[in-house]
Amino acid sequence: MKIDILTLFPNMFTGVLNESILKKAQEKQAVSINVVNFREFADNRHQTVDDYPYGGGAGMVLKPQPIFDAVAHLTKENDARIILLCPQGERYTQKKAEELAKESHLILICGHYEGYDERIREHLVTDEISIGDYVLTGGELGAMVIVDSVVRLLPGVLGNEASSVHDSFSSGLLEHPQYTRPADFRGLKVPEVLLSGNHRLIDEWRQKESLRRTFLRRPDLLAQSELTDKQKKWLEEFQKNER
Template identity: 70%
Template sequence: MHIDILTLFPEMIESVFHSSILKKAQEKDKFSYNLVNFRDYTENKHNKVDDYPYGGGAGMVLTPQPVFDAVESVKRDKATKPRIILMCPQGEKYNQQKAEELAVEDHLVFICGHYEGYDERIREHLITDEISIGDYVLTGGELGAMVVVDSVVRLLPDVLGNEESAPQDSFSTGLLEHPHYTRPADFRGLKVPDVLLSGDHAKINDWRKRESLKRTYERRKELLDHHTLSEAEQKMLKEIKDNF
């Protein structure tokens, strides 16, 4: 996978790519990236990328020319057809399913905006996806792009040390993940559930499935509306509801 990020502030992003899983993924040659300052593509002598909105109003709007030219430039550098993603609070609410969808692509291009918004022609004629990481407004799209990149790269083959890690994450199964415990088994009188110490993997799996259902029911009931439960899971959920 190759990732291009169009930004006015590449220094915000650089350190993220040199840390943790993203750094390790690059060392394994699982993906490459390029930070593009689209101010470099302006055609005016002042290198402006924004202007006043037609019709008046507060704030400034990103002009189309530098963004179009920057995207066309990174597309020419690759033979693949990229997904061009606009980071915007008006976009599709981001979730794990979208991360899994993007993780199979060869080339992703992120556009990080600033100011009041984008010239609408960017949205209508350039992008393939519009993504929001939540119902709130950030100063720019860089933080949102970093969230999406991290969630996508960790899904690439062999990026995580344990192949079972990603499939068992919260939301990957459609449910919240079960609780985890580690040593010591007794910490200040707070004990690990006996079943996890039993060595009985069938019972451990049943416990994890029940706890996953319980946590989802307690914290995110709406996820259950979109998850197909097996007969055994339906029975577990009924017992959870009866004891809630």
């Protein structure tokens, strides 16, 4: 996969892209990540990328020309999924991350100032994404979130391929509780079933606890999940215990 990030603040990405999983993914050549300062594509002497909004109002608006030209330069050889980081965009989810992970080329556009010229939104991008209902100074942090969540899904990136499958939200539910050594830490003991060696019982316990945790912490997710008959019975049990 190839990922291009258009930003006015490329140094913000230095630490994030050169540590942990993202660093290893690039070393394995599972992904190529290129950070581009789109100011370099401005067609004026002072490399101005923003201007006052028509009709007046507070703040400055990003001009279309530098971003259009930067995208054209990056898509000379192939098409790309072009993503605008924007508070008006679609709420980002694990399902969206899985969708984007199937693409061969992503371009992420990080906004700044008051917003984008509307022609960028209407005639250039394929997706608008928001990572949450709050406002950040720019789209850089959102782009980092998307890159991290997508890259870890690429084949060969994680040491254990099952890790991403069992993550919270991958199944539509929150992940089950996890434990490690020691089995007894200051009187706090690991559930016996996890020490039993019975993988069928362990798997059932994990499924049930995943459902319980989702019911208690994110019940809104249950409305979107297709539950098995067994899970429905467990859910009824949890609901009765809450009364």
